[in-house]
Amino acid sequence: xxxxxxxxxxxxxxxxxxxxxxxxxxxxxxxxxxxxxxxxxxxxxxxxxxxxxxxxxxxxxxxxxxxxxxxxxxxxxxxxxxxxxxxxxxxxxxxxxxxxxxxxxxxxxxxxxxxxxxxxxxxxxxxxxxxxxxxxxxxxxxxxxxxxxxxxxxxxxxxxxxxxxxxxxxxxxxxxxxxxxxxxxxxxxxxxxxxxxxx
Amino acid sequence: xxxxxxxxxxxxxxxxxxxxxxxxxxxxxxxxxxxxxxxxxxxxxxxxxxxxxxxxxxxxxxxxxxxxxxxxxxxxxxxxxxxxxxxxxxxxxxxxxxxxxxxxxxxxxxxxxxxxxxxxxxxxxxxxxxxxxxxxxxxxxxxxxxxxxxxxxxxxxxxxxxxxxxxxxxxxxxxxxxxxxxxxxxxxxxxxxxxxxxxxxxxxxxxxxxxxxxxxxxxxxxxxxxxxxxxxxxxxxxx
Ligand SMILES: Cc1cc2nc3c(=O)[nH]c(=O)nc-3n(C[C@H](O)[C@H](O)[C@H](O)COP(=O)(O)OP(=O)(O)OC[C@H]3O[C@@H](n4cnc5c(N)ncnc54)[C@H](O)[C@@H]3O)c2cc1C
Numbered sequence: 532x533x534x535x536x537x538x539x540x541x542x543x544x545x546x547x548x549x550x551x552x553x554x555x556x557x558x559x560x561x562x563x564x565x566x567x568x569x570x571x572x573x574x575x576x577x578x579x580x581x582x583x584x585x586x587x588x589x590x591x592x593x594x595x596x597x598x599x600x601x602x603x604x605x606x607x608x609x610x611x612x613x614x615x616x617x618x619x620x621x622x623x624x625x626x627x628x629x630x631x632x633x634x635x636x637x638x639x640x641x642x643x644x645x646x647x648x649x650x651x652x653x654x655x656x657x658x659x660x661x662x663x664x665x666x667x668x669x670x671x672x673x674x675x676x677x678x679x680x681x682x683x684x685x686x687x688x689x690x691x692x693x694x695x696x697x698x699x700x701x702x703x704x705x706x707x708x709x710x711x712x713x714x715x716x717x718x719x720x721x722x723x724x725x726x727x728x729x730x
Numbered sequence: 731x732x733x734x735x736x737x738x739x740x741x742x743x744x745x746x747x748x749x750x751x752x753x754x755x756x757x758x759x760x761x762x763x764x765x766x767x768x769x770x771x772x773x774x775x776x777x778x779x780x781x782x783x784x785x786x787x788x789x790x791x792x793x794x795x796x797x798x799x800x801x802x803x804x805x806x807x808x809x810x811x812x813x814x815x816x817x818x819x820x821x822x823x824x825x826x827x828x829x830x831x832x833x834x835x836x837x838x839x840x841x842x843x844x845x846x847x848x849x850x851x852x853x854x855x856x857x858x859x860x861x862x863x864x865x866x867x868x869x870x871x872x873x874x875x876x877x878x879x880x881x882x883x884x885x886x887x888x889x890x891x892x893x894x895x896x897x898x899x900x901x902x903x904x905x906x907x908x909x910x911x912x913x914x915x916x917x918x919x920x921x922x923x924x925x926x927x928x929x930x931x932x933x934x935x936x937x938x939x940x941x942x943x944x945x946x947x948x949x950x951x952x953x954x955x956x957x958x959x960x961x962x963x964x965x966x967x968x969x
Contacts, residue, residue, distance in 0.1 A: 533774075533776040533780075533782060533823065534739055534776060534821050534822060534823050535776055535777070535778050536775040536776055536777070536811070536820075536821075536822045537820060538811070538815050539775045539776070539777050539811050540777050541775070541777045541781045541782075541783055541807060542807045545781060545783050545807060546781055553772075553774070553782075553783070553784040555783055555807065559966075562940045562944075562964055563964065564962065564964075565831055565832075565961065565962060566947060566957050566958070566960045566961055566962055567947035567948060567950065567951045567957050567960050567962070568944065568947070568948075569957070611786055611964075612772075612784055612785060612786065645957060646957070646958070675940070675944050709831075713829065713830040713831050714828060714829065714830050726772075727734070727735050727828060728732045728734075729732040729733045729734035729735065730734045730735075
């Protein structure tokens with residue numbers, strides 16, 4: 532039985548079926564990071580995909596912009612409890628980047644400029660559910676929101692959507708990233724409220 | 731597979747108004763497993779129709795009884811409740827501690843540069859307490875940015891912070907008449923402190939609203955502090 536907080540009513544808008552458990556809706560833009568935002572020169576940015584066999588593919592900004600662009604509009608959920616509905620982005624689907632890559636890997640370790648890492652099952656990057664994005668709301672992504680390019684995996688808590696993304700390493704075994712070794716959940720599904728280890 | 735962090739029942743055992751809009755809650759939490767200075771916890775409030783919502787709050791004390799310090803956000807869903815009608819004997823749920831990155835450990839030997847924007851002082855106050863409790867002598871410099879003197883939380887205890895700890899106030903809107911520093915937003919010079927330069931290899935802990943944290947972290951990088959020595963905690967979108 533939950534403890535009833537005497538006199539607490541909550542906001543009418545809080546009872547929103549589109550909100551995952553424990554989340555609340557904000558119109559601001561959540562920011563969660565561990566230290567200063569790296570300022571990466573867009574002209575020096577690149578993304579490298581490394582397979583478990585050590586084969587690499589690299590895209591710089593021009594190469595990324597030459598690929599088919601998508602404009603996902605998605606809800607995002609930050610583990611610090613903010614959810615923001617209907618955010619619009621522009622970038623390239625991971626299906627496009629993974630197309631033609633031969634791999635038997637099941638996991639991905641994502642690494643960022645500045646040293647941040649996070650891990651996901653490879654399957655979660657496929658099926659039109661993940662992008663690398665370079666625009667938010669029609670404007671180039673700013674450093675505090677992960678510019679020049681970040682990962683966007685909106686069906687998981689937002690810490691999985693690594694900012695300042697630099698490398699995707701395909702792995703046959705799961706390897707926890709930064710928050711995942713600091714007490715946060717390995718998978719991070721907001722609908723199952725997988726915030727912390729053991730949830 | 732580890733077990734989930736359980737929800738526990740917190741009972742309010744005391745309250746203290748820090749400013750007209752900020753209140754300390756002193757809590758009794760049976761079974762609390764202990765925490766490190768800097769960690770936070772999740773509070774869950776439940777209405778009588780079953781609706782519940784959660785927010786994160788930093789722990790303001792180094793040990794038990796747990797203290798939280800909540801700044802009221804007008805139109806907020808949770809903070810007006812926590813700073814309003816709650817009184818001793820009232821109960822709500824919480825779970826934690828959470829976060830193993832934005833922490834200070836008593837065995838740490840580096841000087842510590844603490845930078846707080848508004849209620850961001852909460853976890854940094856726990857660092858000061860933990861240092862004192864542990865008998866640590868690491869030098870600490872705390873910069874507190876507040877709008878005006880009336881917004882200063884913990885002003886009395888920070889006036890006598892103890893040996894080895896300096897506290898500097900930055901007033902963004904109105905400074906006291908005798909303050910040599912005119913009112914204004916935090917600047918690089920406010921963070922350029924002898925004994926806490928990059929050569930002294932301090933640990934930098936920065937906490938406050940997102941914009942404040944972003945500005946301060948950028949200043950610290952520009953002063954030459956390595957990014958890995960700057961740990962940040964962001965409380966909210968604005969401020
Ligand atoms: C790790 C962590 C630790 C935190 N520790 C503390 C703490 O020790 N003390 C404390 O008082 N708060 C702390 N916070 C902030 C706290 O979790 C809530 O966000 C805050 O109390 C507002 O909640 P609310 O329900 O009253 O407002 P909401 O109903 O969530 O928001 C109402 C409106 O206010 C805006 N808003 C939300 N938060 C803020 C803010 N902080 N400042 C200005 N505007 C805001 C929202 O965007 C919204 O427009 C912490 C947050 C995090 C993530």
